[in-house]
Amino acid sequence: MSKKASSKTNITRVPEHTVEIITNSGEGAQKCAQIFGQTCAKMGNGVWTVEIIPAEIEPPHHTVTSTSGNIIRFGTERVSNWGDQSKLAVAFNEQVCLSRHRLGSFDDNCIILQESAWENHEDEAVRDNYAKAMEEMSSKNYRFIQVPIEEETLKLVDNPQLGKNMFALGLLTEIYQRDLAVVEKQIGHIFRHKAASVTEINVELVKHGIAWARKNLGFQFEIESVVAQEARVVMNGNQAAALGAIAAGMEICAMYPITPATSVSHELSDIFENYGGMVHQAEDEIAAAGVALGASYGGKVALTVTSGPGMALKTEFLALAVMVEIPLVVLDVQRGGPSTGLPTKVEQSDLLAALYAQPGDAPRVVLAPRSIEDCFHSMITARRIAETFRCLVIVLTDANLASGVQQFTRPDFDARWQQNPVDVSPLPEGLRPYDWDPETGMSRRVIPGTPSGQHTVTGLAHDEESRVSYDPESNERGCKMRSRKLAVFQSTLMPPPVYGDEKGDLLVVGWGSTQGAIEEAVDRVRAEECKVSSCQLTFLSPLEPDLKKIFGRFKKVMTVEINYSDTVGDPYITEETRRYGQLAWLLRAHTLIDIDCWTSCPGQPLRPKDIYNSIVKNIEIGVSK
Amino acid sequence: MSSIAVSLLDCEFDESKCLEADDYQTRVGKWCAGCGDFGALNAVKRLLAKEQLQPEKMAFVSGIGCSSRFPHYVNAYGFHGIHGRALPIATGLKLARPELDVFVVMGDGDCTSIGAGHWIHATRYNPNMTVLLLDNNIYGLTKNQTSPTTPEGYASNTSPRGSVLPALDPLQATLGVSNASFVAQTADWVPAHLYATLQAAYDHNGFSFIRILQRCPKFTPDVFDDAIKNPDHVELLVHADGVDAPGLEKLFKARREHNPKDLDEARALAQRSDLLRLGIFFKDDSFPVYDEIRAVSPVSAEEKINKLEKEFDRYGV
Ligand SMILES: Cc1ncc(C[n+]2csc(CCOP(=O)(O)OP(=O)(O)O)c2C)c(N)n1
Ligand SMILES: [Mg+2]
Numbered sequence: 001m002s003k004k005a006s007s008k009t010n011i012t013r014v015p016e017h018t019v020e021i022i023t024n025s026g027e028g029a030q031k032c033a034q035i036f037g038q039t040c041a042k043m044g045n046g047v048w049t050v051e052i053i054p055a056e057i058e059p060p061h062h063t064v065t066s067t068s069g070n071i072i073r074f075g076t077e078r079v080s081n082w083g084d085q086s087k088l089a090v091a092f093n094e095q096v097c098l099s100r101h102r103l104g105s106f107d108d109n110c111i112i113l114q115e116s117a118w119e120n121h122e123d124e125a126v127r128d129n130y131a132k133a134m135e136e137m138s139s140k141n142y143r144f145i146q147v148p149i150e151e152e153t154l155k156l157v158d159n160p161q162l163g164k165n166m167f168a169l170g171l172l173t174e175i176y177q178r179d180l181a182v183v184e185k186q187i188g189h190i191f192r193h194k195a196a197s198v199t200e201i202n203v204e205l206v207k208h209g210i211a212w213a214r215k216n217l218g219f220q221f222e223i224e225s226v227v228a229q230e231a232r233v234v235m236n237g238n239q240a241a242a243l244g245a246i247a248a249g250m251e252i253c254a255m256y257p258i259t260p261a262t263s264v265s266h267e268l269s270d271i272f273e274n275y276g277g278m279v280h281q282a283e284d285e286i287a288a289a290g291v292a293l294g295a296s297y298g299g300k301v302a303l304t305v306t307s308g309p310g311m312a313l314k315t316e317f318l319a320l321a322v323m324v325e326i327p328l329v330v331l332d333v334q335r336g337g338p339s340t341g342l343p344t345k346v347e348q349s350d351l352l353a354a355l356y357a358q359p360g361d362a363p364r365v366v367l368a369p370r371s372i373e374d375c376f377h378s379m380i381t382a383r384r385i386a387e388t389f390r391c392l393v394i395v396l397t398d399a400n401l402a403s404g405v406q407q408f409t410r411p412d413f414d415a416r417w418q419q420n421p422v423d424v425s426p427l428p429e430g431l432r433p434y435d436w437d438p439e440t441g442m443s444r445r446v447i448p449g450t451p452s453g454q455h456t457v458t459g460l461a462h463d464e465e466s467r468v469s470y471d472p473e474s475n476e477r478g479c480k481m482r483s484r485k486l487a488v489f490q491s492t493l494m495p496p497p498v499y500g501d502e503k504g505d506l507l508v509v510g511w512g513s514t515q516g517a518i519e520e521a522v523d524r525v526r527a528e529e530c531k532v533s534s535c536q537l538t539f540l541s542p543l544e545p546d547l548k549k550i551f552g553r554f555k556k557v558m559t560v561e562i563n564y565s566d567t568v569g570d571p572y573i574t575e576e577t578r579r580y581g582q583l584a585w586l587l588r589a590h591t592l593i594d595i596d597c598w599t600s601c602p603g604q605p606l607r608p609k610d611i612y613n614s615i616v617k618n619i620e621i622g623v624s625k
Numbered sequence: 626m627s628s629i630a631v632s633l634l635d636c637e638f639d640e641s642k643c644l645e646a647d648d649y650q651t652r653v654g655k656w657c658a659g660c661g662d663f664g665a666l667n668a669v670k671r672l673l674a675k676e677q678l679q680p681e682k683m684a685f686v687s688g689i690g691c692s693s694r695f696p697h698y699v700n701a702y703g704f705h706g707i708h709g710r711a712l713p714i715a716t717g718l719k720l721a722r723p724e725l726d727v728f729v730v731m732g733d734g735d736c737t738s739i740g741a742g743h744w745i746h747a748t749r750y751n752p753n754m755t756v757l758l759l760d761n762n763i764y765g766l767t768k769n770q771t772s773p774t775t776p777e778g779y780a781s782n783t784s785p786r787g788s789v790l791p792a793l794d795p796l797q798a799t800l801g802v803s804n805a806s807f808v809a810q811t812a813d814w815v816p817a818h819l820y821a822t823l824q825a826a827y828d829h830n831g832f833s834f835i836r837i838l839q840r841c842p843k844f845t846p847d848v849f850d851d852a853i854k855n856p857d858h859v860e861l862l863v864h865a866d867g868v869d870a871p872g873l874e875k876l877f878k879a880r881r882e883h884n885p886k887d888l889d890e891a892r893a894l895a896q897r898s899d900l901l902r903l904g905i906f907f908k909d910d911s912f913p914v915y916d917e918i919r920a921v922s923p924v925s926a927e928e929k930i931n932k933l934e935k936e937f938d939r940y941g942v
Binding site for chain 2: 041247252274276277282283291293294295297410448454460
């Protein structure tokens with residue numbers, strides 16, 4: 001470790017820190033952050049990183065819209081979410097800094113290492129903008145440290161655009177006492193496809209940043225780490241889902257590009273064929289669903305990947321999958337809506353659409369991974385359910401999981417996950433295409449090629465022989481059998497665990513990616529002796545068992561969700577007119593309990609402190625402490 | 626698309642296994658008396674018998690419409706899907722199971738209206754399948770609404786004063802798509818030609834698109850009358866590499882030598898409205914076939930796990 005700091009160096013020990021690297025897009029913040037995050041993970045810290053992505057591909061430089069970067073939260077313990085505000089930032093100009101300030105991203109006492117080239121720039125307009133930005137930010141107690149990032153970088157390279165990020169990495173390496181050997185290894189890995197000289201110059205730049213920091217900064221943070229005993233991996237949720245799809249034995253992914261789901265198909269396109277799989281980029285999301293369904297009809301393990309607007313287009317096909325009982329897995333990486341909404345940003349607002357958007361009654365399984373690790377394992381679970389129950393399984397992740405990076409226990413692959421999906425043994429005499437077991441609604445799947453199994457599947461109402469039948473009994477039987485399967489599946493589920501005490505004043509209920517932030521907020525209120533617990537749901541259709549029982553042990557139940565709900569007291573909004581958050585809506589109907597909700601849709605993951613505040617407010621209004 | 630066709634020799638060895646045309650029909654078609662779809666079904670049955678295809682090794686995929694009821698009547702696997710979306714299902718099936726013989730049956734609304742996007746793209750993907758467009762120039766199942774192929778001025782329930790636009794020509798449209806590899810036109814009232822065209826389509830390696838002019842006895846009984854009553858208003862496209870059948874020369878005097886490899890001439894002929902042309906407009910089996918170029922070799926479970934382990938090493942901490 002670069003612990004050779006001079007005796008004058010002021011070392012502060014902290015359990016965790018959140019750091020931002022913010023630049024114009026194209027200045028390499030992602031690489032710097034990737035290496036830094038990987039280094040922290042390798043050194044045994046818990047890590048969560050979040051990307052800051054500008055809306056356009058090439059926004060004008062040195063403006064508030066050009067901000068591109070990364071937030072890295074790391075600590076001694078496991079980190080499950082992006083946390084609250086950043087304690088330290090490296091900013092390549094004051095405008096990107098200002099944009100983060102306006103979003104409330106910095107802690108009041110944030111240390112900001114800022115490029116010094118702008119304050120006294122020869123161009124008056126640049127100086128003016130700088131002064132205005134600094135004036136606006138003076139409302140907070142930020143500690144600005146001017147760093148000649150560009151000037152120092154130019155000492156080693158001709159084009160500072162291709163080197164400032166590594167100098168910045170050097171600053172962070174010194175400030176956080178990172179192991180230079182690990183940093184060097186990561187640099188080597190990232191540039192492994194380039195000439196060795198590229199790695200060398202980048203390492204030199206990092207060393208130069210370390211030396212500069214050591215000479216000029218005089219402070220360091222010490223964050224202890226515990227090297228994990230078990231093997232671990234670190235990746236983002238879309239990578240985890242893509243690798244999960246392969247580990248689950250999936251064979252075809254049909255898709256149409258849509259943010260933030262697309263990178264799943266990038267991962268797969270790169271390697272899927274080595275595993276006997278393929279990505280089919282269809283002409284639209286409807287066709288993608290159709291190709292996946294057609295492939296599954298043929299006996300392949302098929303997946304289609306999309307986000308909200310694409311889900312809307314797939315609706316008719318998803319209902320067909322339910323009707324013909326052909327297994328299909330759909331991954332919906334949720335983004336902000338409605339319509340094109342917030343393409344790169346997080347929201348949990350496809351829940352009710354995932355459950356109910358379809359003509360007629362089309363029961364399906366909907367599950368929501370709660371962590372990056374879950375993104376991997378959910379694909380295996382989803383395939384298993386889809387095939388066992390001949391049903392549609394929708395996996396709801398979101399932009400937070402898609403690009404968030406976290407480490408998790410390296411999975412043990414199981415050859416059984418790769419099993420051929422269909423029983424191709426000869427058909428028992430007289431077996432019908434929908435030979436529903438009246439008790440369970442389950443029936444054997446027959447794929448083309450099976451001798452004597454010929455039949456025509458149809459999206460029209462049909463009988464056991466798959467013959468079109470419009471008579472009342474056939475239709476009611478079909479509806480019942482398709483629904484019964486869900487009840488059978490539900491009977492295999494465990495009640496969701498409660499985080500905290502089994503009973504108390506307030507139960508916070510969340511679903512999917514918000515688990516980390518909710519539990520962190522619950523920890524904080526519990527530290528203040530409040531009787532608050534939380535419960536994170538994974539299965540949304542069918543819901544996990546015993547919810548009513550679990551909820552009944554609390555004086556008040558409240559959902560926390562990243563979607564819209566009305567606030568009572570706003571113009572026209574009363575208890576009667578109020579529209580609830582989507583999970584709250586669902587749980588109210590399911591349990592007949594008067595469940596409240598606290599939701600927000602800022603296009604960002606929830607912060608523990610905001611959840612904390614809403615909990616505290618609810619305890620104050622709703623239940624006595 | 627005859628990759629797994631049972632050789633006719635098998636029949637000579639075991640007569641009992643030889644399937645007749647009627648063995649390929651499961652039940653009587655529930656179309657109106659006089660519907661052109663019966664003609665298409667008969668021709669298909671003959672083809673299947675001629676090729677002695679094993680019923681379990683083929684699949685008929687359709688959308689929604691009167692014509693899309695087709696798979697229910699064929700002794701094969703069938704997928705009667707949703708309106709306009711037969712082609713994506715068929716493409717997925719073919720990718721999954723290239724050894725199966727895949728047939729697609731669509732109506733004119735199904736293919737050229739709601740499914741138009743898929744039609745263009747499937748033409749370009751060029752998967753190996755036989756595609757029947759049963760074009761009655763009208764929406765039959767929903768009872769007489771104008772379709773893209775309804776002739777200008779022809780009345781329907783949605784255009785009681787006559788269709789206001791020139792009809793969309795499926796041949797011109799298909800011939801305009803890059804990588805289109807087989808485009809033919811035939812008619813329900815010329816069974817010999819219909820059958821010969823189906824055979825050529827089946828024999829072609831790629832997306833074999835046949836527009837079948839099909840009479841709807843309820844809503845468009847007269848729409849092809851000009852050609853039916855005046856065979857000299859019909860021109861047969863003939864070529865050594867085209868389709869023909871004994872007796873056709875007596876019916877249709879106008880015969881044009883057209884080399885199906887000549888795309889420019891095919892497009893020019895499709896554009897002319899002087900005569901109704903039946904035959905193969907274009908055919909070239911040197912074009913990339915999607916299910917062939919995307920074929921991937923299987924990988925064993927053990928091998929996959931080994932590769933996954935290596936992949937995860939990249940992400941190791
Ligand atoms: C999404 C959707 N839109 C509309 C319909 C109603 N619909 C069923 S068939 C059809 C058109 C049928 O015409 P065509 O495709 O020409 O087939 P035909 O009945 O003439 O053989 C329509 C509009 C539907 N089933 N689904
Ligand atoms: Mg029609």
